[in-house]
Amino acid sequence: MxxxxxxxxxxxxxxxxxxxxxxxxxxxxxxxxxxxxxxxxxxxxxxxxxxxxxxxxxxxxxxxxxxxxxxxxxxxxxxxxxxxxxxxxxxxxxxxxxxxxxxxxxxxxxxxxxxxxxxxxxxxxxxxxxxxxxxxxxxxxxxxxxxxxxxxxxxxxxxxxxxxxxxxxxxxxxxxxxxxxxxxxxxxxxxxxxxxGKEVVKVDKKDEIKKDKPSDWAKEAWEWAKKEGFLDGTRPKEPVTREELAVVLQRLVKKLG
Missing domain, CATH: 3.20.20.80 (Glycosidases)
Incomplete structure (x- = not known):
C-alpha cells in the first residue's frame, strides 16, 4: 500500500x-x-x-x-x-x-x-x-x-x-x-x-479457471485453430477485437494461398 x-x-x-x-x-x-x-x-x-x-x-x-x-x-x-x-x-x-x-x-x-x-x-x-x-x-x-x-x-x-x-x-x-x-x-x-473512489472488482478464481478452457461444444474447433496457427491458444472465452480478427484473416489467406 x-x-x-x-x-x-x-x-x-x-x-x-x-x-x-x-x-x-x-x-x-x-x-x-x-x-x-x-x-x-x-x-x-x-x-x-x-x-x-x-x-x-x-x-x-x-x-x-x-x-x-x-x-x-x-x-x-x-x-x-x-x-x-x-x-x-x-x-x-x-x-x-x-x-x-x-x-x-x-x-x-x-x-x-x-x-x-x-x-x-x-x-x-x-x-x-x-x-x-x-x-x-x-x-x-x-x-x-x-x-x-x-x-x-x-x-x-x-x-x-x-x-x-x-x-x-x-x-x-x-x-x-x-x-x-x-x-x-x-x-x-x-x-x-x-x-x-476507485472500485475493486473481485473475480472468483473458479470463473478465471473456466475462462481458460473452451466450452465442450467448441473444443474440437479450438484445438484445430490452435494447431493450424490461426489462434495462439489463449483466452478462449474472451471477445475478439477487429485487430485480432485481421490477424486471423491474414493467417488464413496466407495458408490458403
Missing part, C-alpha cells in the same frame, strides 16, 4: 518532483482555503499534477466561520473553488474555535457543502479539541484525527478516539520532495477505495 499525504501551498510545486512522489502515493488531500479569504496558492497545480499521474485527490478547507451564515459562505466558497477537480472527498479542517458553538457551526457548514453537491464529506478535528467541540460526527462520512506521538516520521501513537484516518506525523519524508510531509494511515474498517 502507498502513502496518503495532505498538502497545501507550504509544499511548493517548484520544489516537488511529481513523478517520483506520485509513484509512492495512494491518495493526496489538497487544501483549498484557510477560511474564505485566504485561497491556497497552489491547490490547482497540486490537483492537476497528481491527477495527471493517476493519483486520486481529495480536498480540505480550514474552517474559520464566526457565525452560522459565515459557515455557509465558507462551504459555498470551498465547493465553488474546488468542484472543477471533482475531489473524491471533501474534508472540513476544524482546528480553531472560531465561534462559540462549534458543533452548530460545523453542522451548518456540512449541510451547506452537501447542498452544493458534495457527496462524501469528512471532518478533520484536532485531537485536543475532540471532546471540547463535541462535533456531530454522525452526519459525516469519515473522521480524520491528528496524533503524532514522537513525531519522527513513523507511526508511534494511536488516537484516543475512533477515526477513519490517522495523521501520524508532520515530519514525514518521501522521495520527490526535500521538505517534510504530513503522513496518514487508514484506521477502522473503511477500505482505501472508499476514499479514492
Amino acid at each position: 502507498g502513502h496518503i499525504i495532505d498538502i497545501s501551498h507550504h509544499q511548493d510545486p517548484t520544489k516537488m518532483n511529481y513523478d517520483k512522489l506520485s509513484a509512492q502515493l495512494d491518495l493526496v488531500i489538497v487544501r483549498t482555503q484557510y477560511g474564505s479569504r485566504v485561497i491556497d496558492k497552489h491547490y490547482k497545480t497540486h490537483h492537476r499534477e497528481f491527477q495527471k499521474r493517476g493519483i486520486p485527490t481529495a480536498a480540505y478547507a480550514w474552517v474559520r466561520g464566526i457565525s452560522l451564515n459565515d459557515m455557509k459562505v465558507e462551504a459555498i466558497d470551498f465547493y465553488q473553488r474546488t468542484k472543477e477537480f471533482n475531489p473524491t472527498f471533501w474534508f472540513l479542517d476544524v482546528e480553531e474555535e472560531s465561534m462559540k458553538d462549534m458543533r452548530a457551526g460545523v453542522s451548518a457548514y456540512v449541510r451547506a457543502l452537501r447542498n452544493c453537491g458534495a457527496k462524501k464529506v469528512g471532518i478533520y478535528v484536532g485531537h485536543h479539541l475532540y471532546k471540547k467541540f463535541n462535533l456531530n460526527l454522525n452526519e459525516v462520512d469519515a473522521i480524520w484525527i491528528p496524533h503524532y506521538g514522537k513525531n519522527n516520521g513513523q507511526v508511534t501513537s494511536q488516537p484516543s478516539f475512533p477515526c477513519d484516518i490517522h495523521q501520524y506525523t508532520d515530519k514525514g519524508r518521501l522521495e520527490g520532495y526535500s521538505g517534510y510531509l504530513d503522513l496518514n494511515r487508514l484506521m477502522g474498517t473503511k477500505p482505501l477505495e472508499f476514499f479514492t
Whole structure:
C-alpha cells in the first residue's frame, strides 16, 4: 500500500518532483482555503499534477466561520473553488474555535457543502479539541484525527478516539520532495477505495479457471485453430477485437494461398 499525504501551498510545486512522489502515493488531500479569504496558492497545480499521474485527490478547507451564515459562505466558497477537480472527498479542517458553538457551526457548514453537491464529506478535528467541540460526527462520512506521538516520521501513537484516518506525523519524508510531509494511515474498517473512489472488482478464481478452457461444444474447433496457427491458444472465452480478427484473416489467406 502507498502513502496518503495532505498538502497545501507550504509544499511548493517548484520544489516537488511529481513523478517520483506520485509513484509512492495512494491518495493526496489538497487544501483549498484557510477560511474564505485566504485561497491556497497552489491547490490547482497540486490537483492537476497528481491527477495527471493517476493519483486520486481529495480536498480540505480550514474552517474559520464566526457565525452560522459565515459557515455557509465558507462551504459555498470551498465547493465553488474546488468542484472543477471533482475531489473524491471533501474534508472540513476544524482546528480553531472560531465561534462559540462549534458543533452548530460545523453542522451548518456540512449541510451547506452537501447542498452544493458534495457527496462524501469528512471532518478533520484536532485531537485536543475532540471532546471540547463535541462535533456531530454522525452526519459525516469519515473522521480524520491528528496524533503524532514522537513525531519522527513513523507511526508511534494511536488516537484516543475512533477515526477513519490517522495523521501520524508532520515530519514525514518521501522521495520527490526535500521538505517534510504530513503522513496518514487508514484506521477502522473503511477500505482505501472508499476514499479514492476507485472500485475493486473481485473475480472468483473458479470463473478465471473456466475462462481458460473452451466450452465442450467448441473444443474440437479450438484445438484445430490452435494447431493450424490461426489462434495462439489463449483466452478462449474472451471477445475478439477487429485487430485480432485481421490477424486471423491474414493467417488464413496466407495458408490458403
